[in-house]
Amino acid sequence: MKINAHYRQLEESYLFSTIAQKAAAYQQEHPQARLIRMGIGDVTRPLSQHVIDAFRAGVEEQGKVETFHGYGPEQGYPFLREAVQGYYRSFGVELELDDIFISDGAKSDVGNILDLFDRDNLVLIPDPVYPVYRDTNQMAGRTITYLNANKENGFLPLPDRTQRADLIYLCSPNNPTGAAYSREQLAEWVAYAREQQAVLLFDAAYEAFVQEDLPRSIFEIEGAETCAVEFCSLSKTAGFTGTRCGYTVVPSALMRDGMSLRKMWLRRQTTKFNGVSYPVQRAAAAVFTEEGLRECRRSLRVYQSNARRISDTLEELDIWHVGGKNSPYIWMECPGGRSSWEFFDDLLERAQVLGTPGSGFGRNGEGFFRLTAFGTPEDTAEAMERFRAVYGR
Numbered sequence: 001m002k003i004n005a006h007y008r009q010l011e012e013s014y015l016f017s018t019i020a021q022k023a024a025a026y027q028q029e030h031p032q033a034r035l036i037r038m039g040i041g042d043v044t045r046p047l048s049q050h051v052i053d054a055f056r057a058g059v060e061e062q063g064k065v066e067t068f069h070g071y072g073p074e075q076g077y078p079f080l081r082e083a084v085q086g087y088y089r090s091f092g093v094e095l096e097l098d099d100i101f102i103s104d105g106a107k108s109d110v111g112n113i114l115d116l117f118d119r120d121n122l123v124l125i126p127d128p129v130y131p132v133y134r135d136t137n138q139m140a141g142r143t144i145t146y147l148n149a150n151k152e153n154g155f156l157p158l159p160d161r162t163q164r165a166d167l168i169y170l171c172s173p174n175n176p177t178g179a180a181y182s183r184e185q186l187a188e189w190v191a192y193a194r195e196q197q198a199v200l201l202f203d204a205a206y207e208a209f210v211q212e213d214l215p216r217s218i219f220e221i222e223g224a225e226t227c228a229v230e231f232c233s234l235s236k237t238a239g240f241t242g243t244r245c246g247y248t249v250v251p252s253a254l255m256r257d258g259m260s261l262r263k264m265w266l267r268r269q270t271t272k273f274n275g276v277s278y279p280v281q282r283a284a285a286a287v288f289t290e291e292g293l294r295e296c297r298r299s300l301r302v303y304q305s306n307a308r309r310i311s312d313t314l315e316e317l318d319i320w321h322v323g324g325k326n327s328p329y330i331w332m333e334c335p336g337g338r339s340s341w342e343f344f345d346d347l348l349e350r351a352q353v354l355g356t357p358g359s360g361f362g363r364n365g366e367g368f369f370r371l372t373a374f375g376t377p378e379d380t381a382e383a384m385e386r387f388r389a390v391y392g393r
């Protein structure tokens with residue numbers, strides 16, 4: 001018996017588990033301290049009333065013989081796929097119903113999609129990056145090339161046409177930096193992916209935070225349907241981090257090596273996945289109704305206002321940062337030239353505020369730090385007061 005030895009190359013634990021352990025240890029040593037958590041991007045606003053009503057009705061249906069649902073379609077119920085299709089249409093993207101696959105969240109599908117690709121593919125990943133892209137490829141033993149995202153390119157790297165790539169990861173608005181690509185910039189990525197005959201794996205989990213005139217889907221870009229797969233999630237859009245529902249779009253026009261990736265993904269899902277629970281899909285469909293979207297936007301506005309407060313405070317303290325405008329993440333330079341983990345400890349010790357060290361997202365994250373706007377307005381305001389007290393001149 002041989003284990004998958006590629007696991008030896010992984011960090012000892014997943015970034016957010018390490019942070020949670022550190023926070024727990026600090027809290028145990030300082031039971032009086034009131035920690036403010038701006039680390040993992042977990043929402044604090046509850047599901048909206050309209051969504052809860054649909055969720056409850058779905059549960060009730062499961063309790064009656066006449067309305068009970070057993071196994072559902074692996075790809076998701078048509079009522080939810082139609083709702084997602086309508087949502088895309090609202091920003092000008094036409095999808096075929098069969099392009100849409102319902103999942104338990106973007107993280108799972110971002111990892112699972114790798115079943116479709118040979119181990120020898122060259123993987124191109126921006127650095128810093130959401131650790132799931134890197135770790136899932138390391139688990140499979142793939143060679144990864146990193147693309148430098150840094151202060152000079154505003155953490156929005158563009159393709160280097162001389163670089164070979166088979167699988168390309170992009171996330172916009174970005175996790176962890178909060179920076180968001182323009183249409184022209186994404187068009188360059190699509191052109192590059194097509195030249196390379198690569199597949200662009202596009203993570204749109206933060207599209208609902210876009211406020212400026214920026215693309216919310218890679219499929220807003222002409223030609224993307226022949227080279228891209230898109231992952232999205234209701235976690236941040238509608239507060240589903242603990243409820244779990246997302247969707248992946250694999251267009252019918254996406255062919256590689258004479259195979260339809262949509263057919264391959266359907267084959268993979270029908271074999272390894274039995275779908276998302278019926279009440280959760282009912283709740284998810286309610287998100288995309290007029291009332292559901294209105295209620296979700298109310299919560300999004302709270303996070304957007306937190307992000308503005310964080311950004312304004314950093315501005316006032318003359319701390320360089322990006323993000324926050326079209327994203328719930330703010331990516332800041334560590335004050336005083338500290339390393340990411342030095343700043344993590346300093347902030348925890350002196351302000352009892354918890355964030356995420358940039359170096360956990362890759363080499364280029366060293367010296368940077370991520371804050372999230374998902375807290376309550378009260379906590380966010382207090383955290384910023386503590387920032388001023390500790391890092392103000």
Ligand code: MLT
Binds near residue numbers: 235
């Ligand atoms: C994050 O903090 O980066 C996110 O919560 C991670 C995730 O969505 O899995």
